[in-house]
Amino acid sequence: MRKSHPVRRVVLATAATVSGVVLLLSLKPSSDPASAQAGGTIPQQTAAAQESAQGGTGAAAGGAVTGDVVQTQYGPVQVRITVSGNKIMKAEAVQAPKGGESDQKTALSVPKLNQDVVAKQSPKIDTVSGATYTSEGYKKSLQSAIDKANAAAPAQPSAQPSQPAGGSAGAAAKTVTGAVSQTQYGPVQVRITVSGGKVTKAEAVQAPKGGTSDQKTALSIPKLNQEAVAAGSADIDSVSGATYTSEGYKKSLQSALDQAGG
Secondary structure, three states: OOOOOOHHHHHHHHHHHHHHHHHHHHHHOOOOOHHHHHHOOOHHHHHHHHHHHHHOOOOOOEEEEEEEEEEEEOOEEEEEEEEEEOOOEEEEEEEEOOOOOHHHHHHHHHHHHHHHHHHHHOOOOOOOOOOHHHHHHHHHHHHHHHHHHHHOOOOOOOOOOOOOOOOOOOOOOOEOOOOOOOOOOEEEEEEEEEEEEEEEEEEEOOOOOOHHHHHHHHHHHHHHHHHHHHHOOOOOOOOOOHHHHHHHHHHHHHHHHHHOOO
């Protein structure tokens, strides 16, 4: 048998060693951020995005903020808003009443409430007829979400979320709530927003509810709100079929106007 030459054995051993080193280098973990995330290591930017999604810092610049859970007669309601560029880009109900008739009422009211929030950039949205409890719970949770967004936002006079929260937009606008007016069917209380010496918005913080009062409130309050803004005073017409509510509204409205300086 022919013996291997010693020099040839050395060359083969060296080649095998080089091949092993090249193979080990090719298996070195990648430092790419995407690879790190896939392996369980979350980059710092992603962690910040997660905090923003929970209503933490940076929510006013862009992120999702979830309001508090509001318990209603038919179940909990919880609202989440997505804020970008100091504007509410999206609103959604994380929780809403369900089961039985509640399914139909939720399907009817929640989409309308979501759209109204984005359109008005405010919790001062209309109650959906036939879903009063859900609507009121929605507005309370929405206000909570806006408050959280305001708290996380840098102090900016022109920031949009600071206006929905019911605060003043600089020295030009202020929100005033009138005294509670007791009526035969329940309390009525009106809140107005005044800007440049004019009433720019009016809403009923309290209104009669329960039984037929729900229908009368849903019928009269939107009309009274519009009349208050159009007239700029408490000299507005009573809504037919809701006389007591109308009179209580006008008294509380006058109280708010007096506090605002006429």
